[in-house]
Amino acid sequence: MSSLAGKFSTLRNNIGTFGLILTVREALAVILSPTYETNQFDRQFGTETSSLVSVRDGQLPADFRKDAQRYEPAVDSILRHIFRRLPIQPKDFIFIDVGCGKGRALLHASMYPFSKIRGVEISPVTSDVARRNVEIFSSTAANLQRCRDIEIDCQNVIDFEIPNKNIVFFLYNPFQGSIFESFMRRIYDCSQRAPDREILVVYHNPWSGEEWLQSSGCFKKIYENRVIMPRLAWNLWVPLRSM
Ligand SMILES: C[S@@+](CC[C@H](N)C(=O)[O-])C[C@H]1O[C@@H](n2cnc3c(N)ncnc32)[C@H](O)[C@@H]1O
Secondary structure, rough: OOOOHHHHHHHHHHHHHHHHHHHHHHHHHHHHOHHHHHHHHHHHHHHOOOEEEOOOOOOHHHHHHHEEEEEEOOOOHHHHHHHOOOOOHHHEEEEEEEEOOOOOOHHOOOOOOEEEEEEEOOOOOHHHHHHHHHHHHHOOOOOOOOOOOOEEEOOOHHHHHOOOEEEEEEEOOOEEEHHHHHHHHHHHHHHHOOOOOOOOEEEOOOOOOOHHHHHHHEEEEEEEOOOEEEEEOHHHHHHHEOO
């Protein structure tokens, strides 16, 4: 079947299933949604950050699948918005993408002069792709890059050693439940041990951990970016300082 005939048949099935009005609404949502732009980044830079990877295909250890989210890339316009809004001098901070997947956010971060960029990713499949993407981007976007010190660790975030520096953590809804809570608590403990250093947590698509962050007594929300589609929202948190 030609691709046009295939699209026509999908449309006919959709109308048959949901009716004309819902079909038009759904089509508009797809066309107008920012996720529509998702392949543009890869087309421009020759990378492969767009296709999704389920927790099973990513070969995540069985014990950690329950709390893990699948890989899907952050939307470019949201990433640009986040980096423009961060209230810091990037040169004074390490940027760490927790659950970096194929590295889309790391590549965006590399267009800012962070002192260092690290990605932590539990899936061996996606972290390999992320390393290739970093290599490709370093040649196709060399003129845009302001930080070339980029490293990707294939490890579970519970084994990740938090550097004793100023840090921007970026979490695009990577996991939930006890992993989220114990990782955030470690960030908080680190911040109490070295109160002079600054830590910011960008929590993007912030549905599952927000309640814990609110009630933990460990973090304060300093910026909220609410939008119509909740999964495109992002908030900025900082650890509270004990007296
Ligand atoms: C929604 S994707 C985020 C993609 C990336 N941060 C971006 O913005 O393009 C979530 C990622 O978190 C990873 N992940 C899930 N649980 C993890 C864990 N315990 N440790 C490290 N990475 C994890 C998944 O494999 C997946 O690639």
